[in-house]
Amino acid sequence: MKIFIMRHGEAGYCATGDADRPLTGLGKSESVSVMKQANDIQKISVDKVLISPYLRAQETWREIAAYVEARSITTCDDITPYGKSDRVFDYLMALADIERVNSFFLVSHLPLVGYLTSEFVRDMPAPMFPTSGLACLDYVPETQKGELLWRLAPK
Template identity: 45%
Template sequence: MRIFIMRHGEAQNFAPSDAERPLTPRGELQSRQMAEHLAEQLDGQLDMVWVSPYLRAQQTWQTMVDCLPPAAKVMTVDDITPYGEAEQVAAYIKAVIGVERPETLLVVSHLPLVGYLTAELVAGIQPPMFQTSAIAVIDFNPETELATFVEQVIPHG
């Protein structure tokens, strides 16, 4: 199966709280660009999407949804905010994959979690840096729970 871990699009610097920071127009553009790239890799199948409850992550997903195949299941997951614990989130991902057996999972989250989560799933790598809207692509074997880092895709412009 394939896991896509994505950092939200570029967000405004200021808002009443960190959770309320909206995307910038550039963030919307980058997110759409990444959705178009992702659509080519999905082969018409998007089984699960997990999105942080923070506004910028929700808006990232909303800007992507029209470019992607319809997702079978979309969930807002409270544990994938910037303050999420990578070890717990990785365990949750493995448990859900073990039960529901999706072929694809897209996680839309934040720094620093996206980097630590990638390293938690793929043994032996350092947490990668993520530009806004960047996506880490991971092949995950549900039987062995072994993961391989395939690539990191970054937006252009």
């Protein structure tokens, strides 16, 4: 199973609340830059995209959507900055089992992106993700073994 985990692009602070913070121009361009780097490694095609409902994650997805071939795209309330990595992991495993989803692309936030990465790659401490950072993981549910294949950050 392939899992792509991306942290949203850089966001501004002028908003009525955390969920309403928009991307900056730099956040938009760095997100696209990372996806261009990713597509140099491999074409990204997934069964399901899950996006945080927060504005900066939604805007990140809009910027990068052309670089990801996706069968299904869903806003997921569980992948906000306050999401619980063990619950998100269980949810993804349930989707894999029930809906036969074999690949995911998530656009989310710190600290969840780091903790979720370590749910899949259990022998690795939670990595830090820069804004627009992207990780590609391979996970085998039958053996419960995961591997970090690559990570990208804006140049």
